[in-house]
Amino acid sequence: MPFINFSKDEIQCKVVYYGAGFCGKTTNLQYIYAQTREDIKGKMVSIDTKGDRTLFFDFLSLSLGKIRGFDIRVQLYTVPGQVHYDATRKLVLKGVDGVVFVADSLKVQRKKNIESLINLAKNLAEKGISIRSIPLVIQYNKRDLDGTDSEILPMDILEKDLNSMLKVPSFPGSALKGNGVYETLREISKLVVKDVSRKIMLLDKQLK
């Protein structure tokens, strides 16, 4: 749920980067952190293991400017991708307003992407949220590996695997090089703010 602070005229939203292990969720946040102006970002917090795997989550707070007089602040979180960290993923999803699903373009990760998306749908459903109604954007990461020895899936196969039913905005990306990272962030922010505005209008109607 978005948190609306009427005393500070601020809206805080929570966006979670979701996806299988090693798909590049943390790399997305690291790129955003490295490229964002000091005055609009907070510190980046990472709770990870020594092997670069996220143990709990990463956290980054960004200020996105004003909308209808309210300052919009987006809190970006990642989840640990490994299957056995499901309890942690559920904790991080608490109060989520939007999700970026980061898919790994590597051919060997095809099954893991699908499993992770199903896991997302299941964990959202447990919180009474439908994956079809929550603001959601898909990023096909690691496109920079195209033409290298690592075999990657073509975009149309990834779209068919992950987005044929959902039909949400999707972007090719390379979190390491930065391609598609801001496009993804911009789109999810836009969808979340739109969703929050709709809810505020509904809330206003209820209170009148």
Next chain:
Amino acid sequence: MAHSVLLIDRSGQLIAHHGNTTEIDILSLSALTAANFGATAEIARMLGEEEFTLLFHKGRSENVYFSAIGEHVIMVTLFDNKTSLGLIRLQINKIIDELSIILSSIFEKGRLKPIEPFRSS
């Protein structure tokens, strides 16, 4: 006495803060506190408890006391080594009762109410 107090919601959003918090990254502190509370709540459930309602971390010069207030809110109290834990606990217990009444009336009014039910599914 305590030098800073934060009220946060269980998903990690900061609701209000008071005191000397300029040196602290309070947004990150809120996110970490909610996660910490959520993780220990899971441990509690594994042990057959409903929830641990308070957490305390002691440092060399700084201490932090986390207390659950109702279903949605956590209060974070930061205090230094000159203050005794007993005194903090005593004061917090009094305040929590008052805050619970205030917060539940706010949640009932709907201004801070989670607006999850409006989600179309």
